[in-house]
Amino acid sequence: MERWQKEKNIKGLAQEAAILAEIGRIISSTLNIEEVYERFAREVKKLIPFDRIAINLIDSERKTIRSPYESGLTIPGRRIGSVFPLENSFNEKVMLARSGVVFNPRSEKAFDRRFFHLKPVFQAGIRSYMGAPLISRDQVIGTLQFRSKKPGVYKRWDIKRAERIAHQIAGAIANAQLFLNLKKMQKALRGSERQLRFLSSHLLSAQESERRRISRELHDDLGQALTLLKFQFGFVEKRLPVEMTALRQECEQAQKNIEEIIENVRRLSRDLRPSxxxxxxxxxxxxxxxxxxxxxxxxxxxxxxxxxxxxxxxxxxxxxxxxxxxxxxxxxxxxxxxxxxxxxxxxxxxxxxxxxxxxxxxxxxxxxxxxxxxxxxxxxxxxxxxxxxxxxxxxxxxxxxxxxxxxxxxxxxxx
Structure with missing residues (x-):
């Protein structure tokens, strides 16, 4: 029974690695972030359960939060483009912590002293709240928010996954903001070719930097983790009795599947930044x-x-x-x-x-x-x-x- 559980865990890690690799591919595929959000959310839901997901961007000068993307359960007064105060908000808590935060209120009284902007969300049926910071160039530019109707649904491993996913998409969002700034510059500064060229060069340089980072993570983190998984399956296979033919074949097939994932990760890494x-x-x-x-x-x-x-x-x-x-x-x-x-x-x-x-x-x-x-x-x-x-x-x-x-x-x- 323990052996089967271990093998199940290994398969789960391999699947998680493949999904994270696909997320990396999606968010680096275009400068138009609007094309990314829906595909990104579909892949994320394979790893983290949610009834509602939102990306909130922080305006540090105005001390406000704006939501360029949200999906899932409809909340009265909440829609794409909504702007809310940053002060005393759950987003501010995540921003100051610079790490994942979970909030599990049991009643509406929990919002009397803090996070009172979340009370309509609680009234709509949400019972579990989790946020992870979007950090780009060492600055918190926003948060990735998950909501669930189930009480206490988010665990320690969900926080780690959310932080890693938020880290992946933060660079893409920052680059998309540069892209939007570029389009605004094109409209406002048609006569300033030199400034447009500088911004374009900066944007492409930022994109190359982000490609290098994602490529390095795919190669160093996922690649090594998958290789270790493959060796672990080989070790399990060698220790199995000869008469357990079906299980030995299952281990062998798992190794082949992991090898395919490794090859895909290598290809994605090469596409992003060919060494x-x-x-x-x-x-x-x-x-x-x-x-x-x-x-x-x-x-x-x-x-x-x-x-x-x-x-x-x-x-x-x-x-x-x-x-x-x-x-x-x-x-x-x-x-x-x-x-x-x-x-x-x-x-x-x-x-x-x-x-x-x-x-x-x-x-x-x-x-x-x-x-x-x-x-x-x-x-x-x-x-x-x-x-x-x-x-x-x-x-x-x-x-x-x-x-x-x-x-x-x-x-x-x-x-």
Missing amino acids: ILEDFGLEAALKRLVQDFSKLYQLRASLSLEALHHLTSPQKEVMVYRILQEALTNVGKHAQATQVSIQVKKKGGSLRFIVEDDGRGFSPRRNGQDSSSSVGLGFATITERTRLLGGKIKIQSEEGKGTRLILMVPIENER
Whole structure:
């Protein structure tokens, strides 16, 4: 009985690791945080029970709380965008603690002296409250709130999970705020190109920093934990009597499942921050990118490239890599292609990158729009990175005849 319980616990940890990895992938997939919240909440509910979930952001100057996202049980007077005082609130308690906090009131009298803004929530049927701080760059920018109708539902392990999940999404929220600030700047400062470029560069740098952090956590924490789980299953299997065939097979299958999860975690870690780019340069990183893309999307992918050593700065190599990564992701997700080719060669004082697929294509100038504005956020990000590189980009496509992306990047350090 104890052995079965141990195996059940190990499987639960493996499942938790996989869900946390998926949360990491979701929150780093876009700068539009509105696209993240619903998918984020669905994955979180697999780990932490709740009847209501909310993300509250703190305005330190105005001493207020604003809720950009909430889901679940409807509370009178509570809706997305609502603003409440920070003082003497449960959010303030979490902010000052800088750690997870649980509150289990037994009656309405519990709100007479503190957290009186939560009384309508209690009256709506909520009996368990848990909050975790959203910390970005060592500053509490908000809280992640969980509510349940069941009394005393949140335990010590729920607090730890909530803190870890809050830590994951805090960076994405901070980056999204930068993204919103960028859009406001675009409207208010159309004549100030220099300031827009600075903000764009800062935003992309912040995103790269967040990718590095999540990648490191996936590799160091989840990767090592899953490897340990695999060894534990192997140890259990070896100690089982030979006649317990079914259980031995179950252990063997569990090891295979964990190995698949480990491989997925490694792939996600590489996608977020490929160490090969820093260690061996753009040429090696592009080869690995194409190999991983072909394996993930089951497409035929060919790569033709010239030597790329020392032709541009490491910072620009990262941006070139992200452009090609985004271009291939668009092909894999949207093009319905069977094959894609990537060509990289020097042309004059520039590097020319060509990504061409045989997919369904699209009409880049439909309704009078140019190619960069009519194909979505992915290409908008590509265009912005290209502008920061001082390069040029051209998208050629026709419905039913595939798509061709041409990127020209100035060579800086030719030797």
